[in-house]
Amino acid sequence: MGGHIPESGADARPPKEKAPGPWRAGRETLRHHDGRGMRDRPGRAGKGSMPKVAVIGAGIAGVTTAYQLLDSGAEVTVIDRHAHPAMETSFANGGQLSASNAEVWNSWGQVWKGLKWMLRADAPLLLRPAPTWHKLSWLAEFLRAIPRYEQNTVTTARLAIEARAHLLDMAEREGIDFDMVRRGILHVYRDKAGLDHATRVTALLRQGGLERDPVGPAEIAAIEPTLGGEFAGGFFTPSDFTGDIRKYTAGLARAVRRRGGTVRLDTEVLSAAADGAGVELGLRRDGATGRERFDAVVVCAGVGSRRLAALLGDRVNVYPVKGYSVTVNLHDDESQAAAPWVSLLDDAAKVVSSRLGPGRFRIAGTAEFAGEDRDIRDARIRPLVAWCRRHFPGVSTRDVVPWAGLRPMMPDMLPRVMPGRRPGVFYNTGHGHLGWTLSAATARMAADLVMGHGAGRRLHPVAPAKVA
């Protein structure tokens, strides 16, 4: 123990020579941390005054946080247990950057649907009955957040709109090709009840600053001519767009390294302790363990955030809500012509789809409450392939790549961007079903919090409670 674990892994940089700076000089230089940010003291500006910040997690939340921290002048090390960035939930999601999907799920309507669907193996939402304390406490908090449904939907829409500009700015500055398609997102509904509900949601989205247009069946056919099926109507959001989250995250991780940050892969965080003078992480790589000190840590560990938060004395009740996707490889001209370019959200089936360049079509959906279970189940993949065949019969499903991922979801569906109870501890996690859509905004907020810049905006409607 006690050794320094050098960085490695396919995406790692060679170890850097670390110049001793006042942020690492010990207790004295860190005492100014005020529980809100690592704000420089007067007279400390300039060379060597960069706080040394660890970001745990190289998914979309961690990598965007690292990039924004570098922009703010921090010395950043991203740590992840996988050999590459974006190997967990940020690998093959629905691909949507969808302010129009900002509605939180905390409503009695969703609860009744969930109960009904419990009886169907292929239902879009599945609550596996085995009770655990984690699941029960999460569900209880989910129900308690129902009165905040409207407020949280508006907040989510605002964040999603704010995120767009940051996301596009980072992609442009760093020249990241992520198969972006800017043709809007079309929500389709099969019956009047669905449409009526969507009309009420549209009013909330408008409060959040998002305009989306009601469309009838003829307009649906005009917006996306390849889409087959009977629909009562829909809503079209031209300002939403899509892309490949893994390509984006991996491209941004390369930019983090180019800009002087460190991305340390194949490295698992085993322990974390904050003592007022900084944060000490216990790390394991290649079977070897060691410890390393940082001035601050930002936990962006997806479904791993709950455990790390507990180690740091905080409660962040992220639950893994499992979802699935299939990526249909479009090998022939006929399949390419028969697949849609406009991104879709089929409300009744709870399915989203995105075109990832000419050769790939992604379909994603389902929400399964089954704990940290990463198995890809045939019964959950089949409905996604069947949806493709039903609505796009000209697309060959001969070559389909299935995937499952765990949405790091808070009970009230809002991410947590906040300081922990102990100095030097911060969170940017719990983005649930909208991690890519929101991450560029929450990363900016997290960087400001850590650095003590601006008003210190945070997202923690329920104050973090002490772990017993």
Ligand SMILES: Cc1cc2nc3c(=O)[nH]c(=O)nc-3n(C[C@H](O)[C@H](O)[C@H](O)COP(=O)(O)OP(=O)(O)OC[C@H]3O[C@@H](n4cnc5c(N)ncnc54)[C@H](O)[C@@H]3O)c2cc1C
């Ligand atoms: C089927 C599906 C469809 C989705 N569709 C969309 C969509 O269309 N649009 C959208 O915006 N969002 C969508 N989402 C949600 C989005 O993908 C997630 O919110 C987002 O990817 C979460 O990113 P993250 O960085 O928080 O977590 P992750 O990507 O899981 O990253 C967390 C990282 O932390 C690392 N880690 C954890 N613990 C440790 C430890 N102890 N030591 C070292 N490393 C650790 C993990 O290895 C992992 O790489 C979808 C999700 C699913 C499952």
